[in-house]
Amino acid sequence: MTQKITKILVANRGEIAVRIMRACRDMDIRSVAVFSDCDAGAYHVRMADEAYHIGPSPSTESYLVQDKLIEVAKKIGADAIHPGYGFLAENATFAKRCVDEGIIFIGPKAETITTLGDKLQARKAALESGLPVVPGEQLDDDNLNDALEKAHTVGFPVLIKAAAGGGGKGMRVVYSPDDFEEALRSAGNEAGSAFGDSRVFIEKYLERPRHIEFQILCDQHGNAVHLGERECSIQRRHQKLIEESPSPVITEAMRKKMGAAAVNIAQKTGYVGAGTVEFMFVEPDQFYFLEVNTRLQVEHPVTEMVTGLDLVKEQIAIAEGVELSFGQDDLSIVGHAIEYRICAENPEENFMPSTGVLKNYRLPAGPGVRVDSGVVIFSEVPIYYDPLIAKLIVWGKDRNEAISRGRRALEEYRVSGVDTTIGFHRVLMDNETFIRGDLSTKFLEEEYPEHRYSRLNNTYREAAAIAAALHSFTTQRKIRLASSAPKNQQTSAWQARHRRDNLRSFGGDR
Amino acid sequence: MSRFLVRIESEEYDIGLEYRSEKYYATLNGREVEVSFHRLGESRALLLIDGASYEIDVRANGFDNRKAVFMKGMEIPTEVEDYNLAQLRKRAGITSEASVEKVVKASMPGMVVEVRVKPGDAVTAGDPLLVIEAMKMENVIKATSNGAVKDVSVAAGNSVDKGDKLLELE
Numbered sequence: 001m002t003q004k005i006t007k008i009l010v011a012n013r014g015e016i017a018v019r020i021m022r023a024c025r026d027m028d029i030r031s032v033a034v035f036s037d038c039d040a041g042a043y044h045v046r047m048a049d050e051a052y053h054i055g056p057s058p059s060t061e062s063y064l065v066q067d068k069l070i071e072v073a074k075k076i077g078a079d080a081i082h083p084g085y086g087f088l089a090e091n092a093t094f095a096k097r098c099v100d101e102g103i104i105f106i107g108p109k110a111e112t113i114t115t116l117g118d119k120l121q122a123r124k125a126a127l128e129s130g131l132p133v134v135p136g137e138q139l140d141d142d143n144l145n146d147a148l149e150k151a152h153t154v155g156f157p158v159l160i161k162a163a164a165g166g167g168g169k170g171m172r173v174v175y176s177p178d179d180f181e182e183a184l185r186s187a188g189n190e191a192g193s194a195f196g197d198s199r200v201f202i203e204k205y206l207e208r209p210r211h212i213e214f215q216i217l218c219d220q221h222g223n224a225v226h227l228g229e230r231e232c233s234i235q236r237r238h239q240k241l242i243e244e245s246p247s248p249v250i251t252e253a254m255r256k257k258m259g260a261a262a263v264n265i266a267q268k269t270g271y272v273g274a275g276t277v278e279f280m281f282v283e284p285d286q287f288y289f290l291e292v293n294t295r296l297q298v299e300h301p302v303t304e305m306v307t308g309l310d311l312v313k314e315q316i317a318i319a320e321g322v323e324l325s326f327g328q329d330d331l332s333i334v335g336h337a338i339e340y341r342i343c344a345e346n347p348e349e350n351f352m353p354s355t356g357v358l359k360n361y362r363l364p365a366g367p368g369v370r371v372d373s374g375v376v377i378f379s380e381v382p383i384y385y386d387p388l389i390a391k392l393i394v395w396g397k398d399r400n401e402a403i404s405r406g407r408r409a410l411e412e413y414r415v416s417g418v419d420t421t422i423g424f425h426r427v428l429m430d431n432e433t434f435i436r437g438d439l440s441t442k443f444l445e446e447e448y449p450e451h452r453y454s455r456l457n458n459t460y461r462e463a464a465a466i467a468a469a470l471h472s473f474t475t476q477r478k479i480r481l482a483s484s485a486p487k488n489q490q491t492s493a494w495q496a497r498h499r500r501d502n503l504r505s506f507g508g509d510r
Numbered sequence: 511m512s513r514f515l516v517r518i519e520s521e522e523y524d525i526g527l528e529y530r531s532e533k534y535y536a537t538l539n540g541r542e543v544e545v546s547f548h549r550l551g552e553s554r555a556l557l558l559i560d561g562a563s564y565e566i567d568v569r570a571n572g573f574d575n576r577k578a579v580f581m582k583g584m585e586i587p588t589e590v591e592d593y594n595l596a597q598l599r600k601r602a603g604i605t606s607e608a609s610v611e612k613v614v615k616a617s618m619p620g621m622v623v624e625v626r627v628k629p630g631d632a633v634t635a636g637d638p639l640l641v642i643e644a645m646k647m648e649n650v651i652k653a654t655s656n657g658a659v660k661d662v663s664v665a666a667g668n669s670v671d672k673g674d675k676l677l678e679l680e
Contacts (some may be wrong), residue, residue, distance in 0.1 A: 135630035169647070190648055237647070353618050353644055355672070359552060360567065383619045383644060416554075416567050416580055423583040454586060456519070462538055463564045464579040465523035468556055468588040470534070470547060471568040471577055473512055473527045 005029055005080045005104060009073045010048070012084030013063060015390055016296070017044035017376030020082050023312035032078055034069065036062035038382045040364040041377055050076060057384045063087045068092050073103050080104035080319060082312075083448070086386060089295040090117045106319045108294045115269055116292040118256065119163050120201060126289040129265040134288045136203035148180055154204050160184060162191030163199040168238030170194060173205055178443060192275040208440040209280035211235065212247055214262035215303045217314055218271045219324045226259035227303050228333045233439035234428070236351050241421065241444075242428065243299035244338040245306050248437030249283055258287055259328075265292065274300070274315045298341065298388065301372060305337035305395040335395055336402040339386035340410065341488070342373075342390040344381045347453050349423035353387045356380070364412035368395040368405045381418050388452045389420070399437065403429055427453040511535075513593035518586060524593060575647045612660075614651065616670040620644030624666055625677075631659045633679065640664070640676060650678065 007030040010017045017033060024031040033048030038057040045051045052072045055062035062068070064087055069425050072108040073081055081098055083089040089107065094111035107113070116122045126133050136151040151158045151174070158184055164171030170191030172183040184200065192198035211232045218224040230249035250258070262277035269292075276297050278290040300311045318324075345351040355441065361377040373390035375381065380390060394409055396402030410426040433447055440446075511528045536545040546558040548668035549618040550565070557564045579586045591599075624641040628631060633653040640651050657679035664676050 048634065069533070070660055141677075193643070302642065330674060349617065350649075352649065353647070355618065358555065411583055412605040413583070416569075419585070423585070426583050454584065455582070456586060458521075459562075460584070460586070461518045462523060463559050463562070464518055464581060464588055465525055465561055466536060466538065466543070467564070467568055467579045467581070468515040468518075468565045468577045468590045469517050469523075469525035469527055469554075470536075470545075470555075470557070472514060472590045473529075473569065475570075476512070477529065503526070 003079075003104070005316060005320050006080045007032060007076070007080070008106070008316070009034065009076070009078040009081045010044070010084065011063065011069050011070065011081050012089075013039055013042060013044050013369060013374070013385065014275065015372045015388065016084040016298070018047050019372050020084060020312055021047045022223050023316065023327075026310070027313060027316060029316070032072070032320050034072060036384070038380070043373070043379060052076070057382065059087065059384060066080070066091075066097055066269070066480060069094075070097060070101055070103070073098075074101060078103065079314075080106055082106040083295070083316070085295045085298055089335060090134060090293070092117060099203050102507060104319050106315050108271055108275065112269050112271055113294045116275075116294050117164070119165060119291055120199075122291055123289070125269055126265055129261075130142045131261050131265055131269040131289040132287060132469060134206065134290075136201060138201050139199075144181060144184070146185060148177060151177065151180055151202055154202055157205040157207075158202045159205040160187045160200050160202055162195060162197070163201055164195035164197040165191060169489050170198075170200065170236075171238050206280055206282065206288070208442050209282055209288075210247070210249065210439055211240070211278065211280040211290075211341075211441055212250065212258070212281040213276050213290075213293075213297075214259055215297075215300065215311070216266050216271065216275050216277060217311075217318070217324060218266050218273065218275070219318050220266075220321050221323050222271055223324045223327070224263045224266050224271070225324065225326070225328045225331060226262050227309065227331060228255060228260065229301055230297075230298060230299055231439065234434075234443055235441050236444055238441075241341050241343075242298060242425065243302050243340065243403070244336065244399070245302040246333055247281075249281070254285060261287075261289075272367055274317050286457070298391070298397055299339050301370065301391060301393045302337040302339045305370070306333045306335055307331060308334070323429070335397050336399045337393060337395045338402045338406050340392045340406065341388055341421065342389045342392055342425075343421045344389050344414070344418040345387050345421055346419035347421055348451050350451060351421075352419075353383070354381070355383050356418040359417040360414050361417075362412075362414040364392065364409035366405075366408070366412075368402070369393075369409045370395070379457075387416075392425075400435075403435060423455075424453040427455055427493065430455070511537075512582070515593045515596040517589040517591075581619075612655075612657070614639060614653075614676045614679065616642065616672055616674045616676055618644050618649075619671050620649070620669070622664045622666055622668045622670060622676075623648060625662060625664065627659045627662065629659050629661050633657060633659060639661045642670065653679065655679065 009032040010020045021031040030049045033045045033051040035045045036057045041056045054068045055506045088094040092110040092113040095105040098105035139147045160172045170187045172187045174180050174183045187200050188198040212229050214229050215227040229247050230243050230245045232243040234242035276293040279287045281287045344354045357380050363371045370393040375389045394402050394405040396405050407429045413422050511526045514525045516523045517637050524539050528535040534545045534547050536543050544560050548556040554567045557566050570577045575589045577588050620642040624642045626638050634656045637653045638650045642649050660678040660680040662677040
């Protein structure tokens with residue numbers, strides 16, 4: 001009893017919308033984009049077969065408005081909605097509404113999203129599935145003394161987390177009881193404004209864990225597999241920046257053990273679709289359940305590169321009711337893949353978001369290089385959404401080859417108009433600790449406490465000095481040429497053209 | 511020949527430049543270097559310095575001496591002065607360093623969530639001044655130097671644009 005999907009509404013924007021549309025095209029499925037005011041000319045709209053305007057730029061008035069999305073889907077006859085990640089991807093109400101309206105929601109069932117999306121219920125599910133969890137406590141509403149007491153029970157440092165959380169929002173590390181009240185309040189506020197749910201809980205804070213996660217795929221017939229792990233330890237503000245697969249520290253035996261745990265919780269919760277089971281890992285072999293992300297992850301391409309699968313196509317096939325075409329034993333990991341998140345941010349200003357128009361945008365290419373980009377040249381990076389503009393993914397036969405290709409591709413990548421994380425990633429590829437694979441979620445603060453990510457050496461400084469002086473020199477000449485042009489003199493069209501060409505500035509564009 | 515003094519971080523470079531018969535000639539700290547310069551449109555150019563290839567993008571900041579040079583995936587802040595004027599300035603004992611920034615400006619558009627200080631408050635470098643929400647993240651704006659709050663230009667709930675004055679220290 002499979003149902004062929006013929007038209008998918010992609011309820012997202014940016015690189016992930018483009019990524020999903022590519023899979024649709026590969027499967028001969030019509031893709032439908034939705035867009036807000038400021039995304040009218042966006043790349044995902046250009047990539048789609050059809051596109052419909054859904055409202056003003058703020059996501060609360062466009063990409064998050066369930067009524068509008070359902071209305072468009074029904075009007076144009078989309079038989080499925082792919083939510084991507086973020087926005088409504090882990091919204092159980094939306095998943096249920098789709099089903100009620102006769103539209104396939106490409107993701108797990110609403111009940112599964114509810115259970116696993118709530119971190120407290122997810123912890124419970126993990127315990128029931130026999131997975132190790134980090135010691136922690138639930139907090140009652142507005143009882144500070146009680147909360148502080150529980151923090152002492154767990155033991156400082158503690159981590160305050162939003163029950164509805166994700167992406168580091170509503171999350172605070174507290175080292176001292178003195179800072180607890182302030183952190184509790186601001187975490188609650190941030191969670192409230194980000195998720196409309198200000199409940200928080202506390203966990204024992206592990207000092208130098210690795211972030212290791214397992215990709216799972218489960219069909220509607222009870223078959224479930226894991227596709228190996230991704231290591232995502234390089235993070236800032238609890239958001240990932242670099243992800244790789246396989247992890248340099250996970251042995252085949254460990255992969256089997258953790259993979260089985262991931263499949264176990266998926267099966268216990270009736271999971272359907274693609275998902276990710278996240279763990280904190282302490283060498284050599286301790287692991288703790290963190291959470292399940294009931295969506296396609298930003299970093300899914302590294303798994304695709306080492307397994308040869310197309311996860312979006314698998315998601316769509318599962319949603320159609322098709323059985324998985326492979327079992328655990330058919331899967332193997334080949335080579336090594338690394339993903340770099342290209343964000344419009346200034347790494348030296350604590351990754352402050354940067355907005356603007358991409359005056360130059362040139363992608364790297366060549367062996368082992370893949371770019372999932374949500375923008376093209378002259379795209380505008382608006383303030384309203386996530387600063388992720390693209391993902392660079394490299395593959396090599398081993399980790400060293402992947403790192404070399406990463407260096408090469410990052411140097412080829414050209415972006416101007418906004419600050420990006422490209423230079424930051426390039427610096428990290430020369431970092432000895434990274435090259436050794438000695439990673440932890442504390443990596444950035446330990447290795448770069450001053451937030452300085454520069455490869456500036458004297459040769460580069462000299463070249464930049466000459467470039468800057470040349471810029472002044474040519475600007476001066478341009479002004480001289482312009483002011484020396486005789487006035488009131490007839491000029492031919494050719495002369496005017498020639499002069500204009502001369503004036504076309506190197507540096508004239510501000 | 512035009513002569514420039516270029517400052518990058520704390521290093522100074524003496525650059526001589528000349529344009530003759532459609533070619534550029536350059537000296538770097540008195541040493542002749544071979545320079546070839548090819549425009550790539552807009553503000554970009556390909557620069558060959560003694561054969562080493564640099565694709566550069568230079569952006570000037572209005573009329574002051576500061577220019578940002580983008581190359582090799584880096585943004586390099588530079589300051590360019592006429593060499594002779596720079597020598598005069600130095601003899602007069604005037605530093606070119608921009609005075610410590612006392613006006614705190616928004617570095618991105620967003621909404622002011624919270625103002626933590628009021629006029630008259632003494633602050634030390636690193637103290638939180640205000641919280642701005644942008645791209646769904648709360649960003650704490652901290653004092654970069656010691657001082658006292660002279661005045662506050664925004665209140666919680668205000669929307670701010672990049673470059674807007676938030677508050678002033680003294």
